Amino acid sequence: MTEASLIGKSMVRSDTVAKAAGQALYTADLKLPRMLVGKVLRSPHPHARILNIDTSRAERLRGVKAVITGRDGHGVKWGVFPYTQDHDMVPTDKVRYIGEEVAAVAAVDEETALEALSLIDVEYEPLPAVFTIEEALKEGAPLVHDQYKNNINVHVHIEVGDTQKAFKEADIVLEDTFEAAGEMYGMLEPYAVVAHYTPDGYLDIWMPNAGPHVRAKALSNLLKMPLNKIRVHHINSGGAFGGRSEISPGDFVTSLLAIKSGRPVKLVYTREETSIATRQVHDIVARIKTGARKDGTIIAKEFKVYYNGGAYSSTGPIATSIPFYVYEETYRLPNLVYDGYRILTNRPIRGMYRCHGRAFLAGNAMHMDKIAEELGMDPMDIRLKNGIRAGETTATGSKIISCGLQDAIKAAARKSGWKKKRGKLPPYRGIGMGCLAIMCGFPMGFRSGSSAYIRVNEDGDATIVSGVVDNGQGNESMMVQIAAHILGIPMDSVNLVCSDTEVTTHDPGAYSQAAAFVTGNAVRLAAEDARDKILTAAAQYMKVDKTRLALKDKMVYLKDDPEKAIKLTRAVRYAMSKGQHIQGYGTYIPKISFDREWVKNPYGQMAGTFSYGTSIAELEVDPETGIVRLLRMVVAHDCGNPINPMAVEGQLEGSVAMGGTATILEEHVWDGGLQLNSDFLEYKMPLSVDMPDIDTILVRSMDPEGPFGAKEGGLTISMSAYKAIANAFYDATGVWLKEFPYTPDRVLKALQAKEKGRR
């Protein structure tokens, strides 16, 4: 008998049978006795002072059980950081975007709730508004918040080496501006919240979220309630993609309605509300200057990057930094100056996104290719040359402990026929490459760690208690697989109780690529602890040395004499009879710098480890219509060691849609502060028929810290697919197209400009 391995096998996910059967519950499916319907009154103005709100007519309407305004709150403003607390989740002074919460009602049915909204009278004094980065930065522009001068919400300044000197020494210097419109997260599930408050002061709440513990903490601040009286429950989530990490105004509103009415309240957003009143993606303008030596070494970088942050801070300091970090984690950058500015405007709230930073990241990728071209280098070789390696330290001081970048580049190149194709395809067909790294976990101070608990029952089955969150990625199943593997029992013998703040253990949540590396490690340690306890008991029972024992197929057996074995249940019961219940505990916190801070001290170890990836895109441009057709994407991702390979492939394929096909389709379009395409018809999420053929490659760098060598499962492709497409577009057309997305009108304009230039 050898040890059975579940790791590295494509296992059926523990959560998908219920989903396939239509039996998995999402927030909008919940029904509680006497539950009310919540509805929100939203601002029609992008910027206006609230002079008066009269809710008396609405309150008198039959069937209305509660009406709330900002006055029902405690005047506490939300912010992820002490210095960004500026979001009054139902404002009382002024509204700052179209769609902002002004009041809300809970009523016995939807019709009554909607009628009640129409009976609330709000008097506004409209104020001048700013919508674009340019408008907001203009001298004398109206201020979105008085405390942010020139509407500059966050300024991240990072400086390494001597950049001015390096530019002087550079043989090639490039400078360009790149622009990208913000995208829609487009979770298929509209946002929804159910809240229930009991008179003894307990709040039960359900909503799709990527981090229940941070939600509970935020609610505890805003509602001035103790943390242990707020219970964020587990519920399936219809996608998150970097969103759904922070508290949403809807959580606050529903809680207030439940508290005021004393009855359970369900608030389900319309699709339009989901896209205008939950956080969406920043528009970005990135000015990039690059200096390189004749041999292709990048020696200097200067960045000025502007993010349209909408009306409030949200994760501002993080959003303003991440594109830079994922870049510095990919390449050796000895000299650089990064200035990131998050600008406030009268647009809806903005947050972090799985593909965040396309103007900046694709811009850098285009510079890399431009340099390669000027030097007559293969774009692959310039990446191999500048790519960071294990053992090195990034510009801001993160040590790289494992790195599959070189392997990812080479594997993707081989699979895609790179050498045969690059620069050699027929006119209007092209191939391009992009690479990226990603941190496995953001530094979140004392919140950066995870712990887990495992109990093995007398029937040999186990229950894990973990804070792990699953928004569809397969995180829950991964924890089950890790524990099953270590305990030598099948996956369906493991139950997982998770993401329920009053029951489960602390966890950083599933929005910073921490699930496999951090949560996975905690579950691994807990399972190992439980295994140790089982083996200790079995050793006593079998009167052998513990080190000779192992677990498999619900048996404890002697490694050197597998015929000698006892049932796992025997060992567990024996332990229990001695008062030694089989309970394992594990806790893991990544080795990061705790004195690092996004704005004040952006230096030090960012995360425990980093994963790496390479995308190669092949595409075709119709020179008459400007339509870009993606033909094939080859993507290679170093996830350390895939715990469930098919699940990782699924992440990569999803990334090709969201970070790749989106490059030619996706953007929010505006008329000032009004979103013109908040729906699924005019906002263009890729369909099956828009997708290229996809080849996925899993690279194994066996991370020394990760559970079974595992790191993160796919984000490098979400953030490198557009890089590959930008470079493939150049290969196809000879045009550097610096404005995203590559819609046919933009493409045609760029092709024409090139024609003109030639004549």
Add this chain to the structure above:
Amino acid sequence: MNRIPITLLVNGEPYSLAVPPNKTLLEVLRDDLELMGTREGCGVGACGACTVLIDGVPARSCLTLAVDVQGLSITTIEGLAEGDELHPVQEAFVERHAIQCGYCSSGMILTAKALLDKKKRPTKDEIKRAISGNICRCTGYAKIEDAIATAAKKLATPSK
């Protein structure tokens, strides 16, 4: 408002209800019959999350009046499995990792079933076309297409 007495035939079972004419089939399935597997993604026909089969044909339940489909046979996701036994299409979706967040899955699975009822061995292009009106934000569709092809094979070989 006035209610109209109707009988809906859902997953082979007749349900007698009185519904206001402005109620969509989606609302009746979820609110009255508590069949929550039919999901709302957009409410206006643009995503396919609410897909049900009406006389075996995929349709948007968010754009169908409940009073308009009385007497017709309606299949929702809950109607596919037989007891604990998943339908081969559901099985293939599970095995081939075609489900991530699961929000599109009911609609996708029903659309796939309708395709395979009509066509035993669809080509890759036919599969792509058949699901081209259903949005999945998670998977990039590759594993869904693979699952449908796998289901076709399962259905072709008589079960164990």
Add this chain to the structure above:
Amino acid sequence: MKLPEFEYFNPRDVPSTLELLALHGEQAVLLGGGTDLLVRMKQGLLKPGVVISLRGVEDLRGIRKQKDGTLMIGALTRITDLLESSVIRRKYPGLAQAAGAVSAPPLQNMGTVGGNLTQETRCLYYNQSAMWRRSKPTCFKAGGATCNAVKGGSHCFATYQGDLAPMLIALSARVVLSKKGGSRAIPLEDLYTGKGKIPVRKDPDELLEGIILPPPDKNTVCRYEKLRLRQALDYPLVGVAVCLTLSEDKTRCVSGRLVLTAVGSGPVLVDDDGLMQDAEVSDDWIQSLAEAAYKAAKPVPNVLTPPAYRKRMARVLTRRALNRALKD
């Protein structure tokens, strides 16, 4: 999003439908597949007092060859039925192309020919929720006095984006309109006003019963070209339908029609200035027709993609449609 309240009727045959229409006239709407109507009702763009569902009117369904060689397509025939009909596929392949380009298969299963032809004009500033529209002045189409899409516009510019009408007009189809006491058949192009606000010219108590297609001609070639951002679901940014009747040796165009969609408030039958009457087929000829289409296309900024681009695409797509039609 909830549908507004209404009274519901589900007649079983054409005469009782006409009776209901006569009774309720102005305040009644007909419900086909509902894929256009119910979306607008959910957005609060329309609150009819009465909805007459056609779903049970079996005599409106189906594709029938008539004694005179023409083909009658009932208004309740679904887009999918067109695609599955062997007569359409063999004898009117251009129509099959246009049908295949409508939205995506699940919506083709629901959408009817009658609904497709009489669908409303669309505008990015109009087809929005009631909540959205509060942030803008009421536009012409919603009963107000401004156009939110075209600055200073003196009337409604909403865009007609149907895919079937251009091809059916190119095929010289006639449409049968019936009301209590009588029926009329008019050329399909006459159904359209070309006006954004009220795009369809029909009495409130009239039912679109069906479409009559002239007998197929073996020398007629047709083609539909549609430009959209995604390869399914999306309405056309520009659509071009051509039908050409060629001489036996295919060197001359005896007669023909070129019709555009999504570049005006109705389908645009391009005035070809006699170009398609007994003309020699040549590259120059194709180019002149493409120019005529360019001139006839009058897109405005009420669809996501900029109008200047869409106008140019009318030219490109016309060239493609002609070349491909001639190659088939």
